[in-house]
Structures are given as C-alpha cells and as structure tokens.
Amino acid sequence: MSLVPYEEGSLILDDPSSKSIVVVNPTSGTLSFFQQDNGNDNDNSEINDDMTASSSALDFSSGVHQFKGPIASYICPQCGTEINPDIMNRRQLHRRASSGMESETSRLGIPENTIPLGFEFANSSFSRRYFQLLERNHRHYALQNDTDNKEKRFGKNKYFIPDDLFIPGYFRKFFKILSLLGYGARGSVYKVVHTIGNTELGVFALKKIPIGNDMEWFNKCIREVKALSSLTHKNANLITYNHVWLEMDSSVGFVRSIDGSQSDSREEIPCIFILQQYCSGGNLEDCILRNVFNKFSDTEPSEERKKKFRTRKKNHGKSEEIGLSTDQLVSIIRDIARGLHELHSIGLIHRDLKPSNCLLLTPFKNDGDDNETYERSSSPNEFFPPIVIGDLGESQLEGESRLGTGCTGTLEFTAPELIIQGRPISSSTLPSRSSHTYNEYTFASDMYSLGMICYFIVFGELPFEPQLDIIDLKVRIKNFKFDTESMVAKHQAMKLKSVDRRIFRLMDALLQPSSNARPTAKTVEEILDEMLISSKPGKSFWKDNIDSTLNFSTISELNENTNSFSEDCIEGDNVTLSLPAPEGHLSALSSPKVDRYSAINGTIQLCYKVVSIILTIIVFRFTRKGSWLSYMSLIILGMVFKSPHDERGKHARALALLAIIAACRKYIS
Numbered sequence: 316m317s318l319v320p321y322e323e324g325s326l327i328l329d330d331p332s333s334k335s336i337v338v339v340n341p342t343s344g345t346l347s348f349f350q351q352d353n354g355n356d357n358d359n360s361e362i363n364d365d366m367t368a369s370s371s372a373l374d375f376s377s378g379v380h381q382f383k384g385p386i387a388s389y390i391c392p393q394c395g396t397e398i399n400p401d402i403m404n405r406r407q408l409h410r411r412a413s414s415g416m417e418s419e420t421s422r423l424g425i426p427e428n429t430i431p432l433g434f435e436f437a438n439s440s441f442s443r444r445y446f447q448l449l450e451r452n453h454r455h456y457a458l459q460n461d462t463d464n465k466e467k468r469f470g471k472n473k474y475f476i477p478d479d480l481f482i483p484g485y486f487r488k489f490f491k492i493l494s495l496l497g498y499g500a501r502g503s504v505y506k507v508v509h510t511i512g513n514t515e516l517g518v519f520a521l522k523k524i525p526i527g528n529d530m531e532w533f534n535k536c537i538r539e540v541k542a543l544s545s546l547t548h549k550n551a552n553l554i555t556y557n558h559v560w561l562e563m564d565s566s567v568g569f570v571r572s573i574d575g576s577q578s579d580s581r582e583e584i585p586c587i588f589i590l591q592q593y594c595s596g597g598n599l600e601d602c603i604l605r606n607v608f609n610k611f612s613d614t615e616p617s618e619e620r621k622k623k624f625r626t627r628k629k630n631h632g633k634s635e636e637i638g639l640s641t642d643q644l645v646s647i648i649r650d651i652a653r654g655l656h657e658l659h660s661i662g663l664i665h666r667d668l669k670p671s672n673c674l675l676l677t678p679f680k681n682d683g684d685d686n687e688t689y690e691r692s693s694s695p696n697e698f699f700p701p702i703v704i705g706d707l708g709e710s711q712l713e714g715e716s717r718l719g720t721g722c723t724g725t726l727e728f729t730a731p732e733l734i735i736q737g738r739p740i741s742s743s744t745l746p747s748r749s750s751h752t753y754n755e756y757t758f759a760s761d762m763y764s765l766g767m768i769c770y771f772i773v774f775g776e777l778p779f780e781p782q783l784d785i786i787d788l789k790v791r792i793k794n795f796k797f798d799t800e801s802m803v804a805k806h807q808a809m810k811l812k813s814v815d816r817r818i819f820r821l822m823d824a825l826l827q828p829s830s831n832a833r834p835t836a837k838t839v840e841e842i843l844d845e846m847l848i849s850s851k852p853g854k855s856f857w858k859d860n861i862d863s864t865l866n867f868s869t870i871s872e873l874n875e876n877t878n879s880f881s882e883d884c885i886e887g888d889n890v891t892l893s894l895p896a897p898e899g900h901l902s903a904l905s906s907p908k909v910d911r912y913s914a915i916n917g918t919i920q921l922c923y924k925v926v927s928i929i930l931t932i933i934v935f936r937f938t939r940k941g942s943w944l945s946y947m948s949l950i951i952l953g954m955v956f957k958s959p960h961d962e963r964g965k966h967a968r969a970l971a972l973l974a975i976i977a978a979c980r981k982y983i984s
C-alpha cells in the first residue's frame with residue numbers, strides 16, 4: 316500500500332493487493348474507500364500500478380466509484396500509518412462527546428464511520444515515517460496543483476526564495492489552529508490539529524516564522540530545522556520534529572521587503588512552518604513562576620488568578636510551603652541533562668538553554684491546585700512531568716564560530732566567559748573576527764545555562780535584579796559567584812520546601828566561572844540516575860544515602876579525550892564530588908579537587924593583580940608625566956582588575972609589553 320498525491324488537493328492510499336484505494340479529499344472533507352470488483356480484475360490490472368492516477372483511470376466495473384464501507388486495520392508499508400477504523404472511531408466519538416464538540420462529520424453530512432487515524436498518530440513512530448513520505452511527495456503535489464495561482468499571487472522574482480519551494484495552501488488545507496501557544500523572538504507557535512478532510516491525524520505545535528525577503532534571516536531560521544532533523548529521536552528529552560515547509564502567509568511583526576524597507580503590514584510574505592511535537596504542559600518558566608511560586612503574570616487570565624486566590628484562601632491557616640521538592644528538582648535537572656547529553660554527543664551546542672525552552676510533556680499540577688489535570692501514580696511531592704528541550708534555533712556545531720551563526724543567546728543564562736563587553740545584541744555589534752577577543756560557545760557554556768536553570772527552579776527567580784540594564788547585567792554575570800553556604804541560607808530564609816544540599820553542590824559545580832571545572836551533561840545525568848536508583852521508595856531517600864560519593868568528571872576531562880577545548884585544562888581533572896545527605900554538616904560537603912583548583916586559581920589571579928600594579932609603576936618611572944604610555948598603562952591596569960579570570964592574564968601581558976616599551980624608550984633616548 317502506498318500514500319500518493321492525487322488530483323485537486325487529494326491523497327490516495329492505494330493497496331494493490333486488495334485492489335482497494337482510499338481517496339482523501341480535503342476540499343470536500345471526505346474520505347472514501349473503493350474496491351475493485353473481482354470480476355473485472357483483468358480489465359483494470361494496470362490501474363493499481365499508476366501511482367498518480369487521474370480519476371478517469373480509477374474506472375471500476377460500474378464506471379462509478381463504489382463506497383464499500385470502512386476497511387479493516389492495516390499498516391501502510393511506506394509511511395507506517397495504521398488505519399483501524401473501529402478503534403479510532405470509538406476514541407474520536409468519545410472525545411467529541413466528552414468535550415461537547417460538534418461532530419465534524421455530522422456537520423459535513425458524512426457518515427461517522429469514515430476513517431479517523433487517531434490522536435496517537437502525533438506521537439507514534441508512524442507519524443515520522445508519514446511525514447518523511449509527505450515531504451517527498453510535497454514538491455510534486457505543490458507543483459502540480461498551484462502553478463497558476465502561484466504566479467498570480469506572488470509575482471515573479473519578488474522574493475529570493477524560488478517559487479517551487481513553496482507549498483501553497485498546505486497550512487490552511489491541512490491544519491486547524493486550536494490556540495496560540497506563545498510568541499518567541501522569531502515567530503509564533505500555535506497548537507494545531509493536523510487533518511485530512513474530517514480525519515484528525517494528531518495535535519502538534521506549529522512554529523510559524525516570517526522570513527520576508529531576508530536571506531540572512533532565512534539562513535538563521537533554517538538552522539533550527541537542520542538541527543532538529545539531525546536528531547536521532549532516540550532521546551525522550553529532545554523535542555520531536557515532524558515536518559517543515561515554506562508557504563506564503565500573513566506576517567506578524569518585523570519583515571523586510573524587496574527594496575530593503577521595513578514593514579509590519581499583514582500582507583502575505585514567505586513564512587517557514589515547523590511542525591513539532593506538542594507539549595501540553597507548556598514551558599518550564601511559566602510553570603515554575605505560576606504553578607510553583609504562585610507569581611501572577613500580567614497576561615494571566617483572570618479566571619486563573621481567581622482560582623489560585625480561592626486555593627490560597629482554602630489553604631489559609633495551613634503552613635503552606637512553596638517551591639519544589641528534591642525529587643522534583645532531580646527529575647527536571649536529569650531530564651534536561653539527558654537532552655543535553657544527546658545534543659552534545661552529536662556535536663551540537665544548544666546555546667539558548669533557558670526555562671522557556673524546556674517544555675513539559677504533560678501539565679504540572681501543584682499540591683494546591685484543585686482540579687485534576689493528570690493521573691499521578693506517586694505522591695505529589697515526587698512527581699514532575701517529563702521535560703523535553705526545544706527551540707534549537709540558536710544551536711551551532713561545536714567548533715563553529717559564534718560570529719558565523721549571527722545568533723545570540725539569552726543574556727541571563729549565558730556563561731560569563733561568553734559575555735562581550737558593550738552591547739552585543741546584534742551580529743553587527745559583535746567583535747570582528749580578526750580581533751578575536753571573545754570566547755566561542757562550548758558544551759561547557761550549555762552546562763552553565765543548566766546551572767542557571769537549576770537556580771531558577773530552586774528559588775523561582777534569578778540572581779540578577781530584573782530591572783538591570785544590559786551593561787550592568789553583563790557586569791553582574793561576569794562577577795557572579797555561587798556560594799553554597801549563603802545559597803542554603805537564602806533558601807531557608809525564603810521558607811521553601813526543604814531541599815537536599817547536594818542540589819546546591821551540583822549548582823555550584825555547574826555555575827563555576829571556569830568552564831573547565833563544570834561537569835559534563837553525561838556526568839550530571841549519571842549522578843542523578845545514581846541518586847535515584849539508590850533511593851528507597853516511600854522514604855525520603857535523600858536522608859538514606861549518607862555515604863554516597865559520586866564520580867564527578869568535568870568538562871576538562873572531555874577536553875583531554877576529544878581535544879575540543881583549548882584553554883585552561885586543569886591537571887588531574889577527574890573531580891570527585893562528595894554529596895552527603897541533608898542532615899550532614901554543611902562543612903562536610905567537599906569537592907577536594909575543585910577546592911584545590913579554586914585556591915590555585917585565586918592565587919594566580921592575585922599574582923596578576925600585584926604584578927600589574929608593579930608594571931604600571933615601572934611604566935610611570937620610565938616615562939614622562941602625561942605620556943600616552945602612562946595613560947595606556949592606567950587603562951590596562953583598570954582592565955586587569957575589572958576583567959574576568961580568564962582574560963586577566965592577557966591584560967597583564969599587555970602591561971608587561973608597555974613596561975618593556977617604556978624601558979627601551981628611556982634607555983635608547
């Protein structure tokens with residue numbers, strides 16, 4: 316059996332063995348089954364071989380297409396789509412009845428026993444094969460049906476994208492928008508149901524990114540598709556990508572027209588559509604703020620506010636602890652680490668890892684919520700929905716230059732070594748390639764972002780004041796140091812649910828200013844796996860593992876193996892992190908090698924500062940008052956004190972050079 320494009324916006328499922336076909340006609344909203352009469356086998360033997368048959372070729376015994384009722388369950392060997400009318404029909408009817416929706420089939424006057432493919436389709440492995448097949452057929456389908464329209468609607472050469480790359484009308488014909496899920500920096504994301512006629516293939520998230528006539532923008536957007544399509548889909552913690560196509564649609568937001576002028580009109584412009592797995596729990600940022608820390612946002616519907624208010628009133632008098640439990644934190648961090656591990660193992664750096672890019676597969680229901688949104692098998696304190704990492708729009712291959720991508724991540728979650736002083740918001744303000752005063756994104760910078768996510772999910776806020784301007788924020792990020800002791804104290808002062816102190820230790824490791832001291836995604840995953848495995852069901856397992864000592868290998872170990880990171884390798888980099896139980900003494904928490912490294916690093920930094928002062932004095936001694944050398948040395952001395960650890964050495968060396976020049980000038984003249 317095969318799925319092939321047919322005339323006028325139709326698809327046919329053709330099964331030569333049973334001499335039957337199903338014709339899907341989205342225009343009329345029908346799905347019909349036809350079977351050739353046995354008595355006329357010979358007459359029509361070639362019909363089934365013709366995969367793009369016209370309606371006249373489908374000439375059955377009576378000369379008229381005969382509807383024979385629903386076919387039995389079978390699977391298309393090409394796309395893998397399973398068609399089982401009985402099961403799917405029951406589910407669809409049940410869903411409609413329970414949701415009070417008007418029956419689509421009754422509205423269209425079509426018998427209810429037409430063939431629905433079911434919502435499971437969206438998440439099944441069949442759907443992937445279906446979309447692969449669809450992609451192959453798309454071009455042919457688009458060209459056949461809409462050549463004339465295209466010329467009329469788009470005008471020749473108006474956009475740099477060749478006309479034959481568009482699939483006109485596909486979105487409107489095959490998708491129904493159910494709701495708007497959110498806006499990102501590049502486009503909007505909708506919850507859609509994919510339909511063929513009255514058959515619902517599944518619910519998906521559809522990202523629409525207006526491209527306009529901006530080739531650079533187009534290349535940037537297509538990065539997400541490339542990254543998504545390179546995923547192996549073996550990992551449960553990365554978003555599943557289904558399909559991508561280009562189509563003319565109305566834009567919302569900024570686009571550039573052919574003459575270079577900017578426009579925010581709603582005229583139809585080229586848009587890229589990316590169909591992805593739908594995550595019904597929304598994003599982690601909203602979940603943590605709204606459901607965990609009860610923070611209202613301006614956009615929150617008043618109904619939801621009222622519900623929360625009622626819940627709070629109901630709980631009045633009870634000591635209401637907010638925040639996540641250790642089990643929930645472990646679940647979240649482990650899921651994200653797993654996703655990152657998969658990405659890193661294929662050489663991809665995410666670059667924009669943040670809570671709004673982490674999506675919940677099912678809705679999260681907090682203790683205080685009063686309506687059940689999902690079935691929980693375990694106690695509320697232990698459960699958190701599985702998380703997938705989404706939005707690979709900023710991702711890059713390891714080793715690729717950050718300047719080449721034209722992308723910038725989100726500042727608050729960006730590792731300090733990547734921060735460029737100034738306002739590097741657009742690619743035009745990035746430093747020139749030749750000056751090379753910036754660091755590249757690495758796997759370690761993703762690990763820092765994970766550390767910042769941990770901070771956010773533990774405290775419900777970030778360590779930076781929300782109102783900071785960009786320059787100040789950059790300074791704060793560069794100077795940020797996670798101190799376990801004071802963070803534990805802050806956590807207690809906020810009266811949050813008690814959390815195992817190993818979580819703070821892990822945060823400390825991930826938020827290390829030195830990229831090489833951070834653990835790898837694999838290590839984080841393994842540590843948390845180990846902690847979960849050694850837990851005892853029904854008990855607070857964190858208290859039961861007093862002696863747990865976990866191997867904690869850092870990024871620098873990866874460097875040695877892969878030679879992919881160039882700077883600042885620490886010796887003996889297999890750091891053992893001892894993570895005692897919460898009841899243990901805080902002082903007992905130790906990661907000896909990290910501590911030793913920090914001590915050595917601290918001494919080196921101090922030496923740089925002292926030596927720089929001495930060098931500045933030398934410059935002043937050898938030069939006349941007010942000379943450019945003395946001014947330069949003062950500026951560089953300031954930079955030595957202000958710069959982050961990994962740049963301090965460079966500035967100290969520049970000062971040494973100035974001192975040499977000053978000395979030479981003195982003795983030569």
Ligand SMILES: Nc1ncnc2c1ncn2[C@@H]1O[C@H](COP(=O)(O)OP(=O)(O)OP(=O)(O)O)[C@@H](O)[C@H]1O
Pocket residue numbers: 496497498499500501502503504520522554591592593594595597598667671672674705706
């Ligand atoms: N697959 C999905 N399932 C459910 N909701 C989604 C999905 N993808 C995105 N969303 C929702 O749409 C919002 C916008 O997503 P998008 O990836 O475009 O932008 P963002 O990550 O929030 O912002 P930015 O583009 O600035 O990084 C998300 O925050 C999320 O709430």
